[in-house]
Amino acid sequence: xxxxxxxxxxxxxxxxxxxxxxxxxxxxxxxxxxxxxxxxxxxxxxxxxxxxxxxxxxxxxxxxxxxxxxxxxxxxxxxxxxxxxxxxxxxxxxxxxxxxxxxxxxxxxxxxxxxxxxxxxxxxxxx
Amino acid sequence: xxxxxxxxxxxxxxxxxxxxxxxxxxxxxxxxxxxxxxxxxxxxxxxxxxxxxxxxxxxxxxxxxxxxxxxxxxxxxxxxxxxxxxxxxxxxxxxxxxxxxxxxxxxxxxxxxxxxxxxxxxxxxxxxxxxxxxxxxxxxxxxxxxxxxxxxxxxxxxxxxxxxxxxxxxxxxxxxxxxxxxxxxxxxxxxxxxxxxxxxxxxxxxxxxxxxxxxxxxxxxxxxxxxxxxxxxxxxxxxxxxxxxxxxxxxxxxxxxxxxxxxxxxxxxxxxxxxxxxxxxxxxxxxxxxxxxxxxxxxxxxxxxxxxxxxxxxxxxxxxxxxxxxxxxxxxxxxxxxxxxxxxxxxxxxxxxxxxxxxx
Numbered sequence: 001x002x003x004x005x006x007x008x009x010x011x012x013x014x015x016x017x018x019x020x021x022x023x024x025x026x027x028x029x030x031x032x033x034x035x036x037x038x039x040x041x042x043x044x045x046x047x048x049x050x051x052x053x054x055x056x057x058x059x060x061x062x063x064x065x066x067x068x069x070x071x072x073x074x075x076x077x078x079x080x081x082x083x084x085x086x087x088x089x090x091x092x093x094x095x096x097x098x099x100x101x102x103x104x105x106x107x108x109x110x111x112x113x114x115x116x117x118x119x120x121x122x123x124x125x126x127x
Numbered sequence: 128x129x130x131x132x133x134x135x136x137x138x139x140x141x142x143x144x145x146x147x148x149x150x151x152x153x154x155x156x157x158x159x160x161x162x163x164x165x166x167x168x169x170x171x172x173x174x175x176x177x178x179x180x181x182x183x184x185x186x187x188x189x190x191x192x193x194x195x196x197x198x199x200x201x202x203x204x205x206x207x208x209x210x211x212x213x214x215x216x217x218x219x220x221x222x223x224x225x226x227x228x229x230x231x232x233x234x235x236x237x238x239x240x241x242x243x244x245x246x247x248x249x250x251x252x253x254x255x256x257x258x259x260x261x262x263x264x265x266x267x268x269x270x271x272x273x274x275x276x277x278x279x280x281x282x283x284x285x286x287x288x289x290x291x292x293x294x295x296x297x298x299x300x301x302x303x304x305x306x307x308x309x310x311x312x313x314x315x316x317x318x319x320x321x322x323x324x325x326x327x328x329x330x331x332x333x334x335x336x337x338x339x340x341x342x343x344x345x346x347x348x349x350x351x352x353x354x355x356x357x358x359x360x361x362x363x364x365x366x367x368x369x370x371x372x373x374x375x376x377x378x379x380x381x382x383x384x385x386x387x388x389x390x391x392x393x394x395x396x397x398x399x400x401x402x403x404x405x406x407x408x409x410x411x412x413x414x415x416x417x418x419x420x421x422x423x424x425x426x427x428x429x430x431x432x433x434x435x436x437x438x439x440x441x442x443x444x445x446x447x448x449x450x451x452x453x454x455x456x457x458x459x460x461x462x463x464x465x466x467x468x469x470x471x472x473x474x475x476x477x478x479x480x481x482x483x484x485x486x487x
Binding site for chain 2: 037039040090091099101103106108121122123124125126127
């Protein structure tokens, strides 16, 4: 076998091996998605990157009204007519961290992404 | 001629080597869980968010049915153990305090038995009859234009109705509270009890791997998806001064529960001042001291939930001594530190499993 044939076969071998290993190692990627659930059902799933800063999302669920503001890659509750208004005190969502819950209106708002709900590489957070 | 044979031979060697590597890669992919199915769901119950994620080789449709069953258990227990639902077992027991025993579900009876046993073992630092005390503080936060906290006489009166020795569960699942005005409040154990019930159900349904997170009460089964068999899950402990989801440390967990009670999580606001929702059943006051949160690592999540509340009342040193009578149970204490960051201390049995995240 000539030297250049050896090189060709070695090249093919490396390509096949690399492709095989890559298929086993790599998962699917993707950006952050804002997911809004009402009473356990997902009612909206929006790509965060496609919403310009300043977007206000109005939700009329659970017999009430909530407003979310998308700003600088984060999402926060800016208005709600629920008793107590606990959802307004919750920290903004960013980088897949945390969740905003409005119990009276049965709303759950979270960011889903590669590391969503897994801050600092953990599987869950006890609080 | 010989050259051609050699060429063919070399080609075959390379080709079959590549095939073998392809096969190995596919096996590796399977080992990583590509053949496993995952189903996750969340719901609101017990005044908080409940999340369950299960991973199994079972068909996705079967996993959906298993999740239906798990959330059905949570809904049933919420219906039995809530003190806010007028038709719940606990509300009926409270309404009949000092009058007559009430027949309850076996789940309610079991949860109350567990609560009373832990009350006894903690010397009353955890007490499921805390209801009258939490009531006067919560009422003050709502109906209190002058912002006054309950006075000593009110607290004494409320405390006269608190005491696990005055609550009884019969063998035939009837619960009786001796004095009129007594109130069971299982807020300190209900989520832990529910997570244990869900875990038992998932294991009996053949689920190989699961993460159960009932309002921050975390229980794990098997190995986390995408990791080598036997590798632990990693559970973060909430940083008490930072937004929800930011952690101060994390712990490796393998087939156990990790449950936290903290003064920061919920509170009653009276006259603009915040008081934690955790009350000391011995004093009738919200817990107050250097202890900010306690995380319990235990096989039994119900015990973990109740002990985390009890330890908030008795402090670090007494908690460590009490742990001697709870073999296999470990704790992480977060206390006010000298600097800007809180201090983290853990019991000996889990020191090697903890990874600190907070810097200085």
